[in-house]
Every structure is written in C-alpha cells, then in structure tokens.
Amino acid sequence: MSLLSIQNLxxxxxxxxxxxxxxxxxxxxxxxxxxxxxxxxxxLTALAAMQLLxxxxxxKGRIMLGETDLxxxxxxxxxxIRGNDIGMVFQEPMTALNPVQTIGAQVAExxxxxxxxxxxxxxEIRAAETxxxxxxxxxRFPLGRYPHELSGGQRQRVVIAMAIALRPRLLIxxxxxxxxxxxxxxxxxxxxxxxxRADGMGLMMITHDLxxxxxxxxxxxxxxxxxxxxEGETGHLLRHMNHSYTKMLFAASGxxxxxxxxxxxxxxxxxxxxxxxxxxxxxTLFSPAxxxxxxxxxxxTIHRGERLGLVGESGCGKSTLTRAVLGLEQVQSGTITxxxxxxxxxxxxxxxxxxxxxxxxxxxxxxxxxxxxVDRLVTEPFHLLPDPPAGADRTRAIxxxxxxxxxxxxxxxxxxxxxSGGQRQRIAIARALIIRPELILFDEAVSALDVSVRxxxxxxxxxxxxxxxxxxxxxxHDLSVVRTVTDRVLVMQSGKIVExxxxxxxxDNPQHPYTRSLIDAAPVLPEMxxxx
Amino acid sequence: xxxxxxxxxxxxxxxxxxxxxxIFAVIEVAPGDPASFMLGMNAQPETLAALRTxxxxxxxxxxRYLAWVGGMLTGDFGTSYTYRTPVIGMVADRLWVSxxxxxxxxxxxxxxxxPAGIFAAxxxxxxxxxxxxxxxxxxxxxxxxxxxMMLVLIFAINLRWFAAGGFVGWDKxxxxxxxxxxxxxxxxxxxxxxxxxxxxxxxxxxxxxEDFMRTARAKGLTERQALWRxxxxxxxxxxxxxxxxxxxxLLAGSIIIEQVFYxxxxxxxxxxxxxxxxxxxxxxVVMLLVFSVIVVNFLVDLAYAAVDPRLRSRS
Numbered sequence: 001m002s003l004l005s006i007q008n009l010x011x012x013x014x015x016x017x018x019x020x021x022x023x024x025x026x027x028x029x030x031x032x033x034x035x036x037x038x039x040x041x042x043x044l045t046a047l048a049a050m051q052l053l054x055x056x057x058x059x060k061g062r063i064m065l066g067e068t069d070l071x072x073x074x075x076x077x078x079x080x081i082r083g084n085d086i087g088m089v090f091q092e093p094m095t096a097l098n099p100v101q102t103i104g105a106q107v108a109e110x111x112x113x114x115x116x117x118x119x120x121x122x123x124e125i126r127a128a129e130t131x132x133x134x135x136x137x138x139x140r141f142p143l144g145r146y147p148h149e150l151s152g153g154q155r156q157r158v159v160i161a162m163a164i165a166l167r168p169r170l171l172i173x174x175x176x177x178x179x180x181x182x183x184x185x186x187x188x189x190x191x192x193x194x195x196x197r198a199d200g201m202g203l204m205m206i207t208h209d210l211x212x213x214x215x216x217x218x219x220x221x222x223x224x225x226x227x228x229x230x231e232g233e234t235g236h237l238l239r240h241m242n243h244s245y246t247k248m249l250f251a252a253s254g255x256x257x258x259x260x261x262x263x264x265x266x267x268x269x270x271x272x273x274x275x276x277x278x279x280x281x282x283x284t285l286f287s288p289a290x291x292x293x294x295x296x297x298x299x300x301t302i303h304r305g306e307r308l309g310l311v312g313e314s315g316c317g318k319s320t321l322t323r324a325v326l327g328l329e330q331v332q333s334g335t336i337t338x339x340x341x342x343x344x345x346x347x348x349x350x351x352x353x354x355x356x357x358x359x360x361x362x363x364x365x366x367x368x369x370x371x372x373x374v375d376r377l378v379t380e381p382f383h384l385l386p387d388p389p390a391g392a393d394r395t396r397a398i399x400x401x402x403x404x405x406x407x408x409x410x411x412x413x414x415x416x417x418x419x420s421g422g423q424r425q426r427i428a429i430a431r432a433l434i435i436r437p438e439l440i441l442f443d444e445a446v447s448a449l450d451v452s453v454r455x456x457x458x459x460x461x462x463x464x465x466x467x468x469x470x471x472x473x474x475x476x477h478d479l480s481v482v483r484t485v486t487d488r489v490l491v492m493q494s495g496k497i498v499e500x501x502x503x504x505x506x507x508d509n510p511q512h513p514y515t516r517s518l519i520d521a522a523p524v525l526p527e528m529x530x531x532x
Numbered sequence: 533x534x535x536x537x538x539x540x541x542x543x544x545x546x547x548x549x550x551x552x553x554x555i556f557a558v559i560e561v562a563p564g565d566p567a568s569f570m571l572g573m574n575a576q577p578e579t580l581a582a583l584r585t586x587x588x589x590x591x592x593x594x595x596r597y598l599a600w601v602g603g604m605l606t607g608d609f610g611t612s613y614t615y616r617t618p619v620i621g622m623v624a625d626r627l628w629v630s631x632x633x634x635x636x637x638x639x640x641x642x643x644x645x646x647p648a649g650i651f652a653a654x655x656x657x658x659x660x661x662x663x664x665x666x667x668x669x670x671x672x673x674x675x676x677x678x679x680x681m682m683l684v685l686i687f688a689i690n691l692r693w694f695a696a697g698g699f700v701g702w703d704k705x706x707x708x709x710x711x712x713x714x715x716x717x718x719x720x721x722x723x724x725x726x727x728x729x730x731x732x733x734x735x736x737x738x739x740x741x742e743d744f745m746r747t748a749r750a751k752g753l754t755e756r757q758a759l760w761r762x763x764x765x766x767x768x769x770x771x772x773x774x775x776x777x778x779x780x781x782l783l784a785g786s787i788i789i790e791q792v793f794y795x796x797x798x799x800x801x802x803x804x805x806x807x808x809x810x811x812x813x814x815x816x817v818v819m820l821l822v823f824s825v826i827v828v829n830f831l832v833d834l835a836y837a838a839v840d841p842r843l844r845s846r847s
Binding site: 050052075076079080081082083084087088090092095096097098099100101109110113114146148159162163 | 742743744746747748749750751752753754757761762765766840841842
C-alpha cells in the first residue's frame with residue numbers, strides 16, 4: 001500500500017497543458033527521485049501533491065495520500081494536511097524564511113498552527129528539539145536567531161526543521177541542495193536520507209542532478225515535458241534504461257569534451273602575490289575599521305592557449321579574483337598582467353588590456369538588457385575599441401560572431417526574450433568573441449543550464465578555443481564540468497590557492513585535505529551501462 | 533539596538549547643526565542687508581539703524597550665529613519685527629493647531645489606507661482591488677482645496693454638523709477642538725490616504741510573491757494567516773518611509789487647507805511672515821520645521837529597526 005499515489009494526473013494552467021497522465025507512487029520510508037530538465041513539470045508535480053497550485057490551474061486525475069484524494073478536499077482540510085501530513089522543503093534557503101521572525105518562532109508556528117491546544121512554551125520546546133535533530137543544537141543556534149544570522153546550509157536546516165516538526169508521513173524536497181556548496185549539499189542530503197529512514201517518511205526528491213539521484217533514491221521517475229517517460233528501481237533503471245531520453249540525460253550529465261591539444265606556450269596572464277581587502281564596518285565609532293582579506297597572496301599563471309579551472313566553494317574569493325583579473329577593482333597588493341601589461345593602471349582599468357579579455361557570466365536571463373536587440377547586445381564590447389567597426393564591417397562582425405556560436409545572422413534583429421537559456425548563453429559567448437579577445441573568463445557560465453544544453457555549450461567552448469586560439473579561465477563549483485573542460489586546475493579556499501596541478505591528476509589524487517573533501521562530497525554518476 | 537539608537541541620535545544632532553548653519557548662511561548670504569530687506573526701499577535711515585542694532589548686524593557673523601543658536605537652545609527665538617511679540621509664543625500658539633491637525637490627518641489617512649491597501653492586495657485583480665485602486669486614483673487627482681470646499685458646503689453649510697472654519701481653541705475642551713479640526717483633517721488626509729493605500733498594496737503584493745510566503749503556506753497556514761503573520765510586517769518598511777514624509781508635509785504644507793478653513797496654523801504664519809518680510813519669524817519657523825522633519829526621520833529609523841531585525845544587527 002503506497003503512501004502517496006498520483007494517478008493519471010493531468011494539469012493545465014489557463015488552458016496550457018503542463019502535465020499529462022502523470023502516474024507515480026511513493027511508499028512509506030521510500031525515497032523517490034523525480035528528475036528531468038527544466039520545463040519537465042517536476043516542480044508542478046510536487047506543488048500538485050501539496051495542492052499549492054497557481055491560479056487558473058485545472059487538474060484531472062487523483063492524488064491519493066493514503067485513503068484521501070487530495071484533489072477533492074476543501075481548502076480548510078488541505079491546510080490541516082499541509083505541514084502536518086506533508087512537509088515541503090524548497091530550493092532557495094536564502095529566501096524561504098521570513099527575515100523578520102526568529103527561527104524558533106517559525107518552527108514553533110508549524111506546531112501551533114495545527115494544534116492550538118499546545119502552549120507557546122511547549123511549542124518552543126518542541127521547536128528546540130526539532131532544530132537539534134536537524135543539526136542546529138541550542139547552545140550554538142538558540143531559538144532567538146534570525147535567518148540572516150545563518151548560512152545557506154543552516155537556513156536549509158531550519159526549513160527542514162519546519163517541514164518535519166510534526167513528523168509528516170511525506171516529505172517533498174524541491175531541489176533542496178541546488179543553491180548550496182558541494183560539502184553542504186552532502187550534509188543536507190545525508191540529513192534528508194537519515195530523517196526519511198528514521199521516521200519511515202516517504203521522501204519525494206525533485207532534482208535535476210542525476211548524480212544526486214543515483215546516490216540516494218530508491219526509485220527514479222524521469223519526466224520530460226509533463227510526462228513520465230521512465231520509472232523504476234534505481235539500480236535496475238541505471239542498468240537497463242529503456243527510453244532514449246533517459247539515456248540522453250545520463251550521457252549528457254557525464255559528457256566529456258575533446259579539447260584540442262596545445263603545445264607549450266609563453267605565459268599570457270600573470271597574477272603575482274595578489275591580495276584584495278574589503279573594509280568591514282567599524283565595530284565602534286572610533287575604532288579603526290577592520291578588513292576582510294578576500295584574496296590572500298594569490299599567484300598563478302595562465303599560458304597562451306591553456307584552459308585553466310578555478311574551483312572552490314562560495315565565499316572562497318573566486319568572484320573577487322575574477323573582478324581583479326578583469327581590472328574592475330584595484331587590488332591592495334600584487335600585480336596582474338596580461339601579455340606583460342598591467343590590467344589596472346593609475347586608478348583605472350587599462351583599456352588596452354581590457355580589449356583582450358572578455359567574460360561570460362552565469363545568469364543567461366539577467367545579464368542582457370531586455371530592451372536591446374541582439375546586434376546591439378553583442379556589439380557592447382566595441383566601446384573598448386579606439387575605432388569600433390561601423391556599417392558593413394559591424395554587420396560582418398555580428399554575423400561572424402553569431403555564426404561561430406551556432407546561431408544565424410538573422411537572429412541579430414531579435415530581442416533576448418525570444419531565445420532559450422542555452423541560446424542566450426551562446427549570445428553571451430558571441431558577445432565575448434566579437435572583439436577577438438585572447439582570454440575569456442567563464443564565471444559559472446554553464447551552471448544554470450540543463451544538462452543536455454550544458455553538454456552542447458561545453459562542446460562549443462572546446463571547438464572555439466581551437467578555432468580562435470583562445471585561452472580560458474573557467475570558474476565553477478561544478479567539479480565534473482571543470483574536469484572535462486580544463487587542462488589545469490586551481491583549488492581555492494578562504495582566499496588562498498591551496499592546490500594546483502593538471503586537472504586529471506589533481507582530481508584523481510588530491511594532495512590537500514580541502515581538495516579531497518570537495519571531491520569526496522561531490523556526488524558521482526555511477527558507471528554507465530546502458531549508454532552504449 | 534542601543535548602539536543603533538545612539539548612532540541615529542548622533543546623526544540627528546549632526547543634521548541639526550548642519551541645517552542651522554545652512555539656514556543662517558542663506559539668510560546672511562542673500563544679497564543686501566537683512567535689515568534693509570525687511571524694511572523695504574523707502575525706509576528711514578534711523579529706523580534702519582535701529583533695526584540693525586536690534587538684529588545685531590553690527591557684531592560679527594560668528595557671534596550672531598552663536599547668539600541665534602544659543603537663543604534657540606534656551607527657548608529664545610527672538611522678537612517678531614512685525615508683531616513685536618516673542619517668536620516662541622507665536623510659534624507655540626500655531627503649533628497647538630498644526631501639530632494636532634497633522635497627527636489627526638495622519639491617523640485618519642493611516643486608518644483608511646492600511647485596510648484599503650491590505651484589502652486590495654489580498655484581492656489582486658478582482659473587483660474589490662479594481663474598486664479600491666480606482667478610488668485612490670480619484671483621491672490623488674482631486675485637488676484638496678476643492679475637496680475642502682465641498683466638505684464645507686455639505687457638512688457645514690447644508691448639514692450644519694461642523695463649523696465652516698476657524699478654531700475654537702483647546703480651552704473649550706479636547707473634543708470641541710477635535711470637532712473643529714475634523715473637516716480640515718479629512719481634507720488633508722484624502723490624498724495622503726490614497727497614496728499610502730497604493731504603497732501599502734504594492735508593497736504587500738511584492739511580499740506576497742516572496743518565497744517565504746510559499747513556505748508559510750506549505751506549513752499549513754491559510755492565505756489570510758500567511759498574509760497577516762508573515763506578509764504585513766515585511767511590507768511595512770516602504771509604508772513607514774511614506775508615513776514619515778507625509779507627516780513632515782502635513783505639519784508645514786497644509787497652508788491651503790488652513791486658508792480654506794481659516795485656521796491659525798503654522799503654514800499661515802510662514803505665509804504671513806514671508807509677506808511681511810519678517811525674517812526673524814521666517815528663520816525660526818524654518819528651523820523648527822527642519823527640526824521636526826529630522827526628528828520624524830529619526831523616529832522612522834527607529835521604527836525600521838523595530839520592524840526589521842537585519843537593521844538592528846548591521847550597526
């Protein structure tokens with residue numbers, strides 16, 4: 001007898017079909033992963049189980065929680081079920097908590113909202129127990145803490161505490177670790193697994209990360225465009241996947257690119273003993289302001305044609321280092337030179353050097369002005385040139401750049417909203433290519449993309465560096481991506497580079513304990529059996 | 533929280549000092565001599581000399597500034613040139629009308645705007661929302677002097693529930709005073725309430741789209757419970773900013789309404805003393821208004837911190 005059983009669920013929002021005939025079930029104590037790319041309907045399946053659907057939603061089919069059909073209940077009954085019988089954990093721990101209430105009040109609220117007879121004090125005692133259970137002991141994380149005083153991982157623990165405070169029968173986790181660092185991710189996944197086993201809770205785990213799925217799920221449901229394409233027990237499914245989409249997903253997740261060989265070349269970018277301090281606010285009015293050293297005495301060299309990776313967890317100084325390399329900020333000590341010329345000179349970025357560097361950022365949705373057409377967007381770097389091409393030359397440059405990234409010249413007159421995430425990232429690469437830079441920085445450039453799109457973009461990057469003689473600095477938290485697309489890797493922790501070496505060797509045989517902990521924490525795809 | 537308060541207080545004192553310097557400098561730097569400005573073109577030389585002595589124009593600027601500031605600190609704002617009475621008394625009399633009127637209007641506008649904004653936000657896109665938003669459009673668009681005259685026509689002249697103007701004074705009792713201020717307060721509150729309701733609605737709608745509202749619903753709160761427990765307090769910050777701005781405006785900017793209702797308020801005092809070129813009164817009233825704006829901002833800052841714990845710990 002399954003705990004949750006979704007039977008032939010179809011769902012449309014204002015007439016637009018989102019889910020078609022979705023059927024899946026979760027037994028008590030079982031971990032079921034729902035996976036698929038964006039737009040596959042996995043999050044809406046979760047929200048349907050919570051009956052927290054957007055306005056204008058029409059559903060057909062049944063969602064049975066035990067003997068109750070959730071689609072037939074009135075709002076009052078559903079409010080009694082949410083939080084009590086079904087708990088939910090969300091993707092973004094930074095915004096999932098109310099910033100103006102203490103964590104104790106927010107956990108206690110789950111308890112008191114379902115049983116008014118429990119006194120405030122009793123609810124707080126239970127809240128404290130629950131917080132301790134999720135790894136936030138009272139001596140270090142008292143109830144009176146506010147969310148902004150906690151890190152992302154700690155906040156996610158609070159969200160989990162809120163969801164499990166009443167020991168629900170079913171816990172739904174929607175991409176619970178996507179926004180977290182690998183080591184934190186490993187801890188949160190362990191916690192979820194442990195809670196599900198200890199309480200005999202059914203766990204519905206929504207994630208796009210197949211390595212996570214393979215690691216912890218008992219059963220896997222693969223969705224595409226609102227339909228379940230394949231479903232089965234994890235070990236079995238990994239060995240005998242039938243559907244071409246499942247095979248494609250797993251193949252794309254472990255996608256390896258072939259980088260063109262480069263001969264030994266002279267250095268291009270030289271970073272020597274660079275430190276970058278940020279001023280902290282004064283603690284008292286007259287005390288000297290403190291400093292936070294975000295980048296601490298960092299030195300490295302990128303040779304011409306090389307693809308260098310930079311990995312580390314959030315807050316390790318990766319982004320600060322990127323900004324310094326781009327000459328966007330002045331550093332407190334040390335020098336950064338490109339081809340021998342400093343990137344920052346006389347309190348201003350050195351434009352002659354900036355021309356030779358471009359950057360591609362993570363967010364393909366936020367990094368374009370929505371009111372400009374593509375031709376204007378990709379020609380933005382022209383302002384770095386003393387005599388930017390005009391007229392026919394400009395058109396030719398745009399056409400060439402768009403063609404190089406796999407788009408067509410006709411796309412130049414379109415607006416950015418007409419493109420998908422992967423296409424936008426291609427436009428971002430075209431924008432970087434258009435002034436023929438020598439070095440391109442990729443700041444988490446493929447992190448927001450679906451695996452199949454990510455594989456295509458990685459192939460594109462491998463191809464471009466051969467065609468255009470490019471040098472890459474590839475910054476990412478995703479070790480599997482860095483592994484395939486770089487020759488050499490730097491590992492950064494708390495502003496320092498703790499390990500450096502050829503990518504393959506470093507990942508296979510890490511020397512520094514921090515590198516080892518990163519690699520151990522990263523979930524790994526199992527060996528592929530059905531891919532061939 | 534103590535440190536935050538202390539810091540805000542320090543910045544309040546600094547702002548006051550800077551404001552006093554600026555006001556003094558503007559009046560000093562203005563071309564011509566204040567005394568001849570006050571007396572006009574046809575002044576007798578001896579009157580001019582007498583006024584110059586009275587204003588202390590024969591002493592140094594520093595000494596005059598210190599005397600002015602020192603006087604204000606001890607409650608001596610000087611003597612009005614036109615009325616020959618101490619400025620402090622004139623201002624105090626007017627303040628007893630303007631301050632209660634401003635507070636009354638603010639209370640009315642808040643009492644209307646909060647429920648209206650919350651009502652509209654919780655029924656986004658429905659008839660209730662459209663109705664409330666339409667009404668606030670009207671409230672912003674209607675000139676308040678016209679609205680004031682309509683109020684007088686209906687409630688004073690036709691229905692005779694209120695007096696058409698004037699102020700009875702507080703010695704007739706609190707309720708009599710409030711009664712006399714009711715029509716002006718309504719006239720003042722109308723546009724403020726309309727603006728505040730719109731801010732409340734949009735701020736609340738922003739908050740309703742936040743992730744933590746969805747978390748609250750996932751815990752089992754009803755939509756209404758989530759709005760009251762988690763939405764409202766988060767929506768208050770922009771609303772508090774507007775309330776602070778509105779109070780400062782109501783205190784000094786109600787001159788038109790004071791004219792319509794023939795109220796002896798601060799706005800009319802400023803207007804009269806500017807027309808009479810009574811710089812002593814102008815200088816003091818301006819300083820007083822600056823003082824009230826800065827104090828209100830200070831209170832708004834404290835209110836921010838009370839609402840949002842992130843502000844408390846940042847300082």
